[in-house]
Amino acid sequence: MDARALGQYFENPDTLFQLVNNTAVCMVACNALNRTGVISRLLEGPADTAVLAASCQVPADRLARLLDYLTAHEIIEKAADGTYSANARTQVMHDARDYLVSTELGAKAGSKMHESLKGDGTPFEHFFGQPVFEYFSSNPDAAASFGGFMGWMTRRVQRFLFAEHRFEPFSTVVDIGGSMGDLLLAILEEYPGTNGILFDLPATAEIARAQVAESPLADRVEVVGGSFFEEVPTADLYTLKQILHDWNDEECRHILSTIRKAIVPGGRLAVIDHIVSDVPTPNEAQSTDIAMMIWDTGRERRLAEFEALFAASGYRLDRMTRNPAGHSVIEAVPV
Structure with a gap:
């Protein structure tokens, strides 16, 4: 559309x-x-x-x-x-109920954009008194709705992902910040004979275990709790859907460097995020960039900005499948 x-x-x-x-x-x-x-x-x-x-x-x-x-x-x-x-x-x-709930949350936070522009902190912090992920830790209902929102976004993107972008052969995929496992389970169903690791914060991983256990693919999944700023499991494919856009450049380099230490030779990194057009365009990437300014310290990025993050973290851009209607797929390989 x-x-x-x-x-x-x-x-x-x-x-x-x-x-x-x-x-x-x-x-x-x-x-x-x-x-x-x-x-x-x-x-x-x-x-x-x-x-x-x-x-x-x-x-x-x-x-x-x-x-x-x-x-x-x-x-x-x-x-x-x-x-x-x-x-x-x-x-x-x-079907979009969790997205609509999260949008209402974002609208409340967005009412503090002017205060954020004139001072420190995000609009979310100004309205709710704490950063977004700390807020979710202390408000499980809001965290559950946000997890449902991420699942809904996954269902939106997977139609494009599987039709337009095929992953090269891999044995184990780690979904970094994989929430309730929607993307990981979809990938494992699309690629038989592979295994997956759902990696997220310990509290989120604990919640996700029950959902993963109900899947017929549960025997191919390991759920691991931890911090991607410290250590991640070893694999030959890493997916990061709507992860890098949550963080500033320094934080993104830290995340990518952590993965670089764990990735096996010949492994691949797949970033699934919006790509902002070099010329301002009234598309989803442009509006989501403002949403990120409300929620956290992150941003949507241009392709050249992704390339700079990769180069500073020990990767090079290998291929990219652009999605004009939503999230694109950007693959990088270690150098």
Whole structure:
């Protein structure tokens, strides 16, 4: 889908209001109806307001107003008799529930962007009082939603990854910062006869064990807790999906150098991240770069900036598969 420059909405106050008002209201409505279970109930079958209100224990009058908003925007459907039903867009909205929750979190933090620009710390720190990963450590529900968001992003990228970029033969892949194991399990399913190591912080790894154990591929997976600033397992393929963009250049060099010490001869490093265009473009990479400014100290990077990180950490760029609609794959090899 082609990206539209948001400046086109600034041509007059009416289109600007439509953009900003509906962005904010849609996120609120979708989150409320996902969290209360209304959307899950609609996906089971049509129901009227009274049935939905009773089954989800919410006030019928306010629920009807939210449902009519989503109906107006064609996210759900309403029959002449007042019965609501789901459509294909409803399923997309429900699948994105953890993304929408995390976006709401990011919007709260983003309200402190001006304070961050004038002082130290990220907007997230200014709003929540601590860096994002410390916040997740002390707020397990938020951490779980963020893990679900990362899984949703993995499902988005894996369609591109497996169709457009094939990994060279490997025996063991380590997914660095692999969260709940969505990407790792998808890779192992796509490449039979290989094994994988899910590597993340000890607390995250402990949560991920249960999800991995439920997979039919569990016997091919080892879950390891640790810090990629200190030591990582040995393998011949490392994947880093949406990892480097969390950190500044010095921190990225540290992460890459840690992997460089462990990678076997002939091994490969696959960075799965956005690539910012040399000329500013209204695409996902450009907007995610601002999101990273809100959440943490990281950033999205241009290809030349990735090459500089590799060169400073003992690698060289070997090949790249660009994804104009999302995350690209950048492979590097040790030198």
